[in-house]
Amino acid sequence: MQPSDLDAVLQVEQNAYAHPWTRAVFNDTLQAGYQAQMLMREHTVIGYFVAMQGVDEVHLLNITVSPQYQRQGWAVVIMQAMHTWARSVLAQWSWLEVRLNNAPAIHLYQRLGYERVGLRKNYYPDGHGRREDAIVMSLQLGAG
Numbered sequence: 482m483q484p485s486d487l488d489a490v491l492q493v494e495q496n497a498y499a500h501p502w503t504r505a506v507f508n509d510t511l512q513a514g515y516q517a518q519m520l521m522r523e524h525t526v527i528g529y530f531v532a533m534q535g536v537d538e539v540h541l542l543n544i545t546v547s548p549q550y551q552r553q554g555w556a557v558v559i560m561q562a563m564h565t566w567a568r569s570v571l572a573q574w575s576w577l578e579v580r581l582n583n584a585p586a587i588h589l590y591q592r593l594g595y596e597r598v599g600l601r602k603n604y605y606p607d608g609h610g611r612r613e614d615a616i617v618m619s620l621q622l623g624a625g
């Protein structure tokens with residue numbers, strides 16, 4: 482993902498989330514050198530991930546599939562690409578947070594072997610002046 486991709490990425494982001502990342506957040510993550518990869522079909526963005534590398538771990542910050550491409554297996558493809566990158570930087574663990582009520586994403590992560598390891602109270606804004614809890618999940622990355 483490059484800054485020149487952000488118009489297309491933001492369109493997907495705004496269609497997919499009640500609380501989308503802003504252009505400034507994407508710009509900051511790209512400038513910080515975070516890993517950001519897109520899955521494309523010709524000139525159309527199907528989805529993308531953004532992840533941060535730690536010492537022996539990676540932290541998934543965003544995974545999104547464009548609404549019209551959801552439920553077709555693309556998130557699994559994108560997560561596999563994320564794990565391939567994570568192994569290439571010798572990460573042992575992958576970590577992420579997910580909203581407690583985001584059943585599709587929780588199912589996705591469980592299907593890929595992620596386990597719930599904690600709860601962060603009041604982690605996300607809910608848009609109505611309140612906060613929502615986040616589940617913390619992790620996966621130990623094997624050689625595979």
Ligand SMILES: CC(C)(COP(=O)(O)OP(=O)(O)OC[C@H]1O[C@@H](n2cnc3c(N)ncnc32)[C@H](O)[C@@H]1OP(=O)(O)O)[C@@H](O)C(=O)NCCC(=O)NCCS
Pocket residue numbers: 497498543544545546547550551552553554555556557558578579580583584585586588589590592
């Ligand atoms: C979560 C998300 C990335 C899944 O993308 P997707 O391409 O539809 O997922 P896939 O088709 O690859 O599905 C993989 C698995 O995810 C789970 N899943 C996906 N959508 C689901 C839904 N609506 N309900 C329940 N489980 C769902 C299932 O376990 C599914 O496996 P299955 O088809 O064998 O049952 C997508 O819904 C999305 O972009 N949501 C908005 C952004 C978001 O919430 N991102 C996660 C933030 S933590």
